[in-house]
Amino acid sequence: xxxxxxxxxxxxxxxxxxxxxxxxxxxxxxxxxxxxxxxxxxxxxxxxxxxxxxxxxxxxxxxxxxxxxxxxxxxxxxxxxxxxxxxxxxxxxxxxxxxxxxxxxxxxxxxxxxxxxxxxxxxxxxxxxx
Numbered sequence: 001x002x003x004x005x006x007x008x009x010x011x012x013x014x015x016x017x018x019x020x021x022x023x024x025x026x027x028x029x030x031x032x033x034x035x036x037x038x039x040x041x042x043x044x045x046x047x048x049x050x051x052x053x054x055x056x057x058x059x060x061x062x063x064x065x066x067x068x069x070x071x072x073x074x075x076x077x078x079x080x081x082x083x084x085x086x087x088x089x090x091x092x093x094x095x096x097x098x099x100x101x102x103x104x105x106x107x108x109x110x111x112x113x114x115x116x117x118x119x120x121x122x123x124x125x126x127x128x129x130x
Contacts, residue, residue, distance in 0.1 A: 032111045040104035047100060051093050058085065 062082045069075040 032114070033108070036104070036107045036111055039107070040100065043100050043103075044097070047093075047096055051089070051096075055086070055089065058082065058089070 062078065065078040065082075066075055069078055
């Protein structure tokens with residue numbers, strides 16, 4: 001069996017389509033959804049890292065407060081306050097994550113809606129909705 005070697009990028013099956021006047025529209029359509037997904041992933045990363053930074057600072061403060069506590073009662077209060085604040089922080093973080101999910105879903109629906117109006121992306125949008 002002979003291997004077929006491409007001589008240039010224009011030997012690709014899509015090259016004739018991309019050379020048409022609709023190529024910019026095709027490229028825009030092809031990049032919208034992956035870009036939306038990447039933006040959401042980066043938002044998750046930023047939010048997660050800032051949350052971890054905050055929690056690590058709280059952990060350091062806990063250790064400092066335990067060392068500074070003079071009585072056993074104070075130590076128990078310090079630890080109780082730490083856990084109460086941690087539970088509150090985690091609940092707030094879940095809320096922020098849900099907000100990021102909602103924003104991502106809204107952005108994705110907007111992209112699908114645009115693609116449905118675009119003749120090139122109509123078939124792709126219908127497939128994404130199904």
